[in-house]
Amino acid sequence: xxxxxxxxxRVSLPSERAARAxxxxxxxxxxxxxxGGLWFGWSGETAxxxxxxxxxxxxxxxxxxxxDLTEAEFEGFYNGYANSTLWxxxxxxxxxxxxxxxxxxxxxxxxxxxxxxLAPLLRPDDVVWIHDYQLLPLAGELxxxxxxxxxxxxxxxxxxxxDTLAVLPGLGTLMRGLIAADLIGFxxxxxxQNFYDFVRQEASGTVHADGTVACFDRELEAGAFxxxxxxxxxxxxxxKAVTQPDCVQLKEGLGTRKLMIAIDRLDYxxxxxxxxxxxxxxxxxxxxxxxxxxxxQIASPSRSEVASYRDLRREIDRLSGxxxxxxxxLHWAPIRYLARTYPRKSLAGFCRIAQVGVVTPLRDGxxxxxKEYVAAQDPExxxxxxxxxxxGAAAQLSSALIVNPFDVDQCAEAMHRALTMPLAERKERxxxxxxxVGRSDVRTWWTSFTTRLRNADSRAGITPSRSLALRSD
Ligand code: GDG
Numbered sequence: 001x002x003x004x005x006x007x008x009x010r011v012s013l014p015s016e017r018a019a020r021a022x023x024x025x026x027x028x029x030x031x032x033x034x035x036g037g038l039w040f041g042w043s044g045e046t047a048x049x050x051x052x053x054x055x056x057x058x059x060x061x062x063x064x065x066x067x068d069l070t071e072a073e074f075e076g077f078y079n080g081y082a083n084s085t086l087w088x089x090x091x092x093x094x095x096x097x098x099x100x101x102x103x104x105x106x107x108x109x110x111x112x113x114x115x116x117x118l119a120p121l122l123r124p125d126d127v128v129w130i131h132d133y134q135l136l137p138l139a140g141e142l143x144x145x146x147x148x149x150x151x152x153x154x155x156x157x158x159x160x161x162x163d164t165l166a167v168l169p170g171l172g173t174l175m176r177g178l179i180a181a182d183l184i185g186f187x188x189x190x191x192x193q194n195f196y197d198f199v200r201q202e203a204s205g206t207v208h209a210d211g212t213v214a215c216f217d218r219e220l221e222a223g224a225f226x227x228x229x230x231x232x233x234x235x236x237x238x239x240k241a242v243t244q245p246d247c248v249q250l251k252e253g254l255g256t257r258k259l260m261i262a263i264d265r266l267d268y269x270x271x272x273x274x275x276x277x278x279x280x281x282x283x284x285x286x287x288x289x290x291x292x293x294x295x296x297q298i299a300s301p302s303r304s305e306v307a308s309y310r311d312l313r314r315e316i317d318r319l320s321g322x323x324x325x326x327x328x329x330l331h332w333a334p335i336r337y338l339a340r341t342y343p344r345k346s347l348a349g350f351c352r353i354a355q356v357g358v359v360t361p362l363r364d365g366x367x368x369x370x371k372e373y374v375a376a377q378d379p380e381x382x383x384x385x386x387x388x389x390x391x392g393a394a395a396q397l398s399s400a401l402i403v404n405p406f407d408v409d410q411c412a413e414a415m416h417r418a419l420t421m422p423l424a425e426r427k428e429r430x431x432x433x434x435x436x437v438g439r440s441d442v443r444t445w446w447t448s449f450t451t452r453l454r455n456a457d458s459r460a461g462i463t464p465s466r467s468l469a470l471r472s473d
Contacts, residue, residue: 076106137177
């Protein structure tokens with residue numbers, strides 16, 4: 001079979017495997033370990049004048065090829081356009097969007113540099129799979145260099161509706177680059193529909209009855225491919241982890257109190273402040289839980305160079321202090337907020353110990369923690385998942401307690417309901433969720449995308465769309 005070349009902004013090198021949090025790295029690593037291939041991207045290092053060629057290393061079934069960025073590129077491409085423009089916009093946080101033309105130029109230039117370093121490494125029958133919002137125009141840059149290989153793209157974060165997308169200066173440039181791919185994958189049907197709306201309403205393209213798209217003088221395929229986890233692997237990890245020192249310590253510290261667990265990258269899309277407010281409301285409106293439940297929030301630091309992330313940290317510090325000072329007793333504090341990264345095994349154990357998993361992002365492409373919490377449960381005594389309707393996972397995990405994270409009272413009621421839910425109902429809900437998590441796992445995601453990509457009927461230029469211009473251009 002032809003070689004698969006995975007491209008993501010950040011490559012998780014073998015030397016740093018255990019240390020990093022983040023859904024994309026977790027999923028790619030698990031899948032590449034199994035199938036083998038080349039993983040290309042940024043090394044995570046900056047250099048004064050980086051070599052244009054990729055440095056390569058092989059470990060097991062994976063070849064790694066990485067390039068360094070300059071400090072200015074890191075600032076403009078990563079902290080700037082990717083994380084201060086695209087990330088907030090695609091998570092519907094218009095108030096946080098910062099647009100600087102210089103950053104946009106750097107973003108495009110870095111994508112061109114990725115293409116220039118990758119193109120010489122490609123063999124004629126390689127299949128290229130590009131990941132995520134940092135690399136939206138990369139397929140177009142590769143085409144400009146004459147790359148004719150099959151190219152797929154998967155968006156890990158939500159694709160907003162056209163009204164929101166249209167806010168973005170330079171949208172046409174990005175989308176033309178994206179549409180140079182042969183297959184574009186999204187997490188949910190909703191994201192896919194938003195893409196179709198863009199094609200029809202903004203680019204005067206056509207969506208055929210079979211879901212293929214004619215746009216910008218190309219025909220391509222698009223689909224929803226909900227990402228999953230290694231469900232069996234995570235379940236086994238969780239079962240073993242409960243005897244780990246971290247987990248034993250957590251359990252002993254709890255005594256007879258119940259545990260609500262929340263695990264996130266420290267990101268404003270994850271709804272951590274709303275969650276703390278919900279916990280506060282729970283203790284206010286259901287005083288019977290005072291002294292009887294702990295909310296443990298693990299928040300792995302992320303993107304701390306970006307101002308909005310520093311603001312978020314301050315906000316979370318303030319809120320956890322407020323709730324704790326209002327409700328703590330000499331022997332108990334309601335919220336334990338741990339702004340650090342834990343080993344994956346410990347997280348699996350924490351999930352298994354917890355009676356409630358609180359996954360309440362304000363917006364999330366999928367949210368793998370929701371699936372990990374489900375997989376970690378003891379089938380004989382499973383916990384309850386509280387899940388935001390705005391996580392992609394909610395489209396699949398309908399047996400969770402689905403909440404609107406902006407509705408603090410509703411979230412507090414869901415916490416109360418989860419903490420008091422009878423075993424029979426817990427089992428019934430968990431079995432339904434686990435069936436989905438097991439069926440729609442990371443292998444299914446990987447195989448369904450790569451199979452469709454290998455078979456994609458690449459017909460660039462056959463059916464020109466009516467216009468090459470965006471309505472908003
Ligand atoms: C993006 C999209 C989409 C968290 N803390 C630690 C740690 N983690 C792990 C979790 C989980 C992963 O990181 C986070 O994945 P999520 O899916 O929840 O969120 P994002 O990082 O925002 O991922 C998201 C995903 O891509 C995949 O497509 O689902 O919507 O935003 O696996 O367990 N891992 C370790 N220590 C921590 O402290 N080791």
